Amino acid sequence: MAKIAILGYGTVGSGVYEVVKTNQAIVDGNAGESIEIKYVLDLRDFPGDPVEKILVHDYDVILNDPEVSVVVEVMGGVEPAYTFVKGALLKGKSVCTSNKALVAAKGPELIKIAREKDINFFFEASVGGGIPIIRALNLCLTADDIEEISGILNGTTNYMMTKMADEGWEFDEALKTAQDLGYAEKNPEADIDGWDACRKIAILTSLYTGKNTDYEKVYTEGITKISAKDIKYAKELKLRIKLIAESQKTDEGLVAMVAPIMLKKSHPLYNVDGVLNAVYVRGNVLGPAMFFGSGAGKLPTASAVVSDVIAAVKNRHNVEVVWDDEDLKLSSVGSVRRSFFVRVSGSEDEKLPKIKELFGEVSTVTAPGVTGEFGFVTKVMSEDEFNKGYEKLDGAITRIRVDNVVNKQEEN
Numbered sequence: 001m002a003k004i005a006i007l008g009y010g011t012v013g014s015g016v017y018e019v020v021k022t023n024q025a026i027v028d029g030n031a032g033e034s035i036e037i038k039y040v041l042d043l044r045d046f047p048g049d050p051v052e053k054i055l056v057h058d059y060d061v062i063l064n065d066p067e068v069s070v071v072v073e074v075m076g077g078v079e080p081a082y083t084f085v086k087g088a089l090l091k092g093k094s095v096c097t098s099n100k101a102l103v104a105a106k107g108p109e110l111i112k113i114a115r116e117k118d119i120n121f122f123f124e125a126s127v128g129g130g131i132p133i134i135r136a137l138n139l140c141l142t143a144d145d146i147e148e149i150s151g152i153l154n155g156t157t158n159y160m161m162t163k164m165a166d167e168g169w170e171f172d173e174a175l176k177t178a179q180d181l182g183y184a185e186k187n188p189e190a191d192i193d194g195w196d197a198c199r200k201i202a203i204l205t206s207l208y209t210g211k212n213t214d215y216e217k218v219y220t221e222g223i224t225k226i227s228a229k230d231i232k233y234a235k236e237l238k239l240r241i242k243l244i245a246e247s248q249k250t251d252e253g254l255v256a257m258v259a260p261i262m263l264k265k266s267h268p269l270y271n272v273d274g275v276l277n278a279v280y281v282r283g284n285v286l287g288p289a290m291f292f293g294s295g296a297g298k299l300p301t302a303s304a305v306v307s308d309v310i311a312a313v314k315n316r317h318n319v320e321v322v323w324d325d326e327d328l329k330l331s332s333v334g335s336v337r338r339s340f341f342v343r344v345s346g347s348e349d350e351k352l353p354k355i356k357e358l359f360g361e362v363s364t365v366t367a368p369g370v371t372g373e374f375g376f377v378t379k380v381m382s383e384d385e386f387n388k389g390y391e392k393l394d395g396a397i398t399r400i401r402v403d404n405v406v407n408k409q410e411e412n
């Protein structure tokens with residue numbers, strides 16, 4: 001029998017308890033031995049809850065119990081999670097976590113301790129919720145030179161953008177519903193400002209390069225500036241706006257970024273709606289691969305955590321994860337080539353000559369009910385070239401990237 005402890009009885013922690021209890025026979029069968037939840041750690045009390053009898057408030061009870069071989073950390077945030085996880089690993093207990101903040105900030109160090117102790121630090125649920133992408137990158141896509149990963153990695157913002165486009169919901173209504181459904185972070189600014197997706201693309205980039213990607217160096221824009229008017233223009237252009245996290249090898253080096261991007265119908269991520277997440281991976285010999293599914297929420301995330309628990313019980317020795325502490329050098333997003341959608345105040349007659357001077361030929365667009373302004377889409381150009389023109393454009397209201405260069409072969 002394997003005994004485990006769950007740190008944190010919030011959305012994911014209670015989901016882990018529920019998944020183990022609901023699927024106990026399957027979980028035990030796949031682990032090769034029965035799995036018992038011996039402790040749940042939380043500061044709060046849960047009178048009448050099934051975990052009441054196994055609830056502890058003192059982490060040392062878990063740390064000092066030699067029977068506990070796997071610790072599940074689902075508290076979120078870097079501290080005290082980092083101290084607890086490090087302590088467990090140093091005591092020879094494997095750790096499974098859904099905590100992307102912890103993994104993005106301390107991944108290489110915790111992986112190294114697990115390697116030295118010949119145990120495991122698993123973090124499948126930290127990216128893509130229930131979608132198996134971490135293990136795929138670590139164990140399956142290892143024969144390829146990965147050239148690109150693009151993903152919808154934040155369920156909250158994808159849910160919000162979908163509802164705003166399809167139902168005409170306002171930003172605040174969409175966010176409130178995503179919070180009520182248990183998708184959003186405790187501090188939802190991490191979702192809407194792009195930091196959650198940023199940490200996730202940093203984790204994936206570290207895994208496929210083997211070097212540490214400092215998430216703070218990843219160019220990050222959230223969805224807070226996307227308005228109902230932008231969505232109207234996107235509809236006219238038959239495009240959908242998604243918060244995309246991408247990491248790609250360019251001639252100038254590896255570029256990682258998070259930003260709202262307008263996608264064409266032919267883009268593999270165009271139809272990924274609601275809370276669903278998807279990760280598009282392109283390898284030099286594999287070509288494209290898509291991973292698609294439930295990206296956030298209690299049970300999908302808990303499913304990935306429990307699969308890690310099963311893997312930790314089955315693999316009593318360390319499963320190698322290549323993610324060194326050497327920092328990965330990221331190149332500037334300025335070199336990435338794509339089109340840009342721009343909204344500008346005034347009329348086409350008045351503004352187009354200057355626009356053509358700055359950007360070359362563009363195609364213009366108007367949106368129903370939007371007056372006193374128009375939009376245009378540039379040809380494919382580097383972000384640096386675009387910015388030079390945009391800075392000189394009088395009356396510019398906003399700009400959104402347009403990804404029309406999947407596989408970088410479609411220029412014009």
Ligand code: HSE
Nearest residue numbers: 154155156184185296
């Ligand atoms: N807040 C995150 C999301 C939870 O919306 O995707 C899953 O990481």
